[in-house]
Structure formats: C-alpha cells, structure tokens
Amino acid sequence: MIFNSNTMQLEFKNALAYLTFNELNKIPNIKHAFSTRLGGVSTGEFTSLNMSFNRGDSDENVTENYKRLCSALGIRYEDLVASAQDHNTTVRRVGEAQKGIGIYKPKDMLSVDGLITNEKGVALVTYFADCTPILLVDTKLNAIGACHAGWRGTVSRIAQITVEKMTAEFGTNPRDIIAAVGPAIGKCCYEVDRPVAQRFIDLELSEAVVRDIGSGKYMVDLLSANKQILMQSGVKESSIVCSDVCTKCNCDLIWSHRATGGKRGGMCAILEIL
Numbered sequence: 001m002i003f004n005s006n007t008m009q010l011e012f013k014n015a016l017a018y019l020t021f022n023e024l025n026k027i028p029n030i031k032h033a034f035s036t037r038l039g040g041v042s043t044g045e046f047t048s049l050n051m052s053f054n055r056g057d058s059d060e061n062v063t064e065n066y067k068r069l070c071s072a073l074g075i076r077y078e079d080l081v082a083s084a085q086d087h088n089t090t091v092r093r094v095g096e097a098q099k100g101i102g103i104y105k106p107k108d109m110l111s112v113d114g115l116i117t118n119e120k121g122v123a124l125v126t127y128f129a130d131c132t133p134i135l136l137v138d139t140k141l142n143a144i145g146a147c148h149a150g151w152r153g154t155v156s157r158i159a160q161i162t163v164e165k166m167t168a169e170f171g172t173n174p175r176d177i178i179a180a181v182g183p184a185i186g187k188c189c190y191e192v193d194r195p196v197a198q199r200f201i202d203l204e205l206s207e208a209v210v211r212d213i214g215s216g217k218y219m220v221d222l223l224s225a226n227k228q229i230l231m232q233s234g235v236k237e238s239s240i241v242c243s244d245v246c247t248k249c250n251c252d253l254i255w256s257h258r259a260t261g262g263k264r265g266g267m268c269a270i271l272e273i274l
C-alpha cells in the first residue's frame with residue numbers, strides 16, 4: 001500500500017489508521033477524522049475496520065471498531081451520534097439528547113443525510129464508501145455540520161442544504177465556514193451513464209464536472225461539484241479543502257463500493273466540538 005496525498009495525512013494510533021486534513025487540525029477545539037480499513041476487529045469482507053452496522057457484519061465487531069477508533073482519536077464513545085443515510089437531503093440538528101443514536105441506541109428517524117450541532121462533546125458520525133463526505137466548521141460561532149453526498153445528494157445540493165440549516169439554526173454566516181470535502185471516488189474512477197451525467201450537467205456549475213469518454217459513458221468529478229456548490233452557498237473558495245485520495249484507487253486503505261463490487265464495510269467521518 002502506497003499512500004500519496006497533497007491534502008490529507010495518514011495518521012496511526014494504537015495500530016489503527018485514519019486520515020485528517022491539516023486545515024481542520026489547525027482549528028482549535030475541533031476534532032475530526034476519516035476512518036480507513038486498518039485497525040479493526042472485523043473479518044472476511046469487512047476486514048478489518050468496518051464502521052457500517054447494516055451490511056452483515058456483527059454489531060459486536062462494529063461496536064468494538066467504534067470504540068477503538070474513539071480511543072485512537074481521544075473521543076468518548078458515549079458522545080457519538082450517527083446519521084441515517086438514504087441519499088435524501090434531510091439535515092438534522094442534534095445535541096446531548098441524541099447521543100448514541102445510530103451507534104448504541106436505535107435509529108429514531110429513517111432519513112438523515114446531514115447532521116449539525118453547536119454543542120460541545122457531540123461527535124457527528126456519517127459513513128461512506130465512494131460517496132463524498134463533507135465536513136463544515138463555523139469557526140466564529142463554534143458550530144459544525146457533516147453530510148453525505150453521493151451522486152443523488154450532490155445533485156440535490158445536500159452541501160448547500162446543510163450550510164443553510166446551519167444558518168437557520170445557529171445564524172452561521174457561510175463566509176465563516178471552513179469546509180472539507182473528504183475522500184470519495186475520484187474523477188479518475190467515477191464512471192456513470194448518460195442519465196446520471198445529465199443531472200450533473202443540469203447543475204450548470206461554472207467549471208465542468210462531466211467528461212464524455214464515449215460509448216455512452218461519462219466521468220464525473222463529485223468533489224469539484226460539491227466544492228462548487230459550497231462556493232455557490234457562500235463558502236469562500238480559499239476556505240474549502242478537497243481530498244485528492246480516490247477511494248477506488250486506494251481500495252486497500254479505504255472502503256470503496258465499486259472496487260469491492262459491494263462486498264464491503266464502510267468508512268466513517270467524525271467531527272466534534274471539544
């Protein structure tokens with residue numbers, strides 16, 4: 001395994017590996033990470049750090065994986081609260097009362113693709129395998145947001161909806177947001193058919209995100225699309241950092257749905273105000 005990135009670093013703690021952005025590490029009182037496949041207890045197609053509860057792995061193993069990741073990051077397992085993602089655009093404000101939901105308490109909502117909070121010690125958990133993780137930090141009002149943008153979420157502007165929800169709930173000015181667009185399937189590997197490509201063309205973004213490679217196939221740049229949508233939402237370009245780590249190209253390190261043919265675990269993104 002060779003890891004090469006200009007925007008993210010691979011960190012190791014207690015034999016567990018995770019990825020971070022320096023731009024977010026620099027913000028005081030914020031902790032974040034993206035899990036890898038390395039350092040967990042799951043076996044078979046979930047080897048070894050699987051953070052997805054609903055794909056056939058045992059709950060015991062996934063729970064232990066969360067505990068190990070929390071221990072490596074210095075985050076309390078009790079503080080985790082997870083989304084309930086289904087490629088829609090509901091963004092939920094969570095706090096102390098929601099801790100544990102989707103991790104050690106049952107889900108109480110069916111469709112939650114984004115989470116926001118302004119409470120300390122509430123660790124937002126979203127999960128991925130090729131889809132785009134987006135983390136948002138309002139550095140002025142100390143509020144955070146996380147969302148899941150696959151192709152459906154991206155073209156439905158979940159990134160913008162999450163920014164707008166932070167504004168509505170906390171008074172966030174988008175210009176105070178530092179945004180990270182995390183590891184997802186890159187434009188090198190994300191091939192789609194015409195109907196999906198057309199949805200991206202219909203976004204009318206200023207920089208093209210669709211490349212025609214012939215025979216009815218197109219390559220789409222999910223990360224650039226989300227970056228441009230964040231900019232349209234008022235986030236400054238200089239405040240957005242994008243991963244250059246393609247999940248499919250790095251499938252030994254990070255969960256990729258396409259690279260594994262769907263036989264896979266999941267990666268999670270964690271974001272918390274300390």
Ligand SMILES: [Zn+2]
Nearest residue numbers: 188189246249
């Ligand atoms: Zn790739």
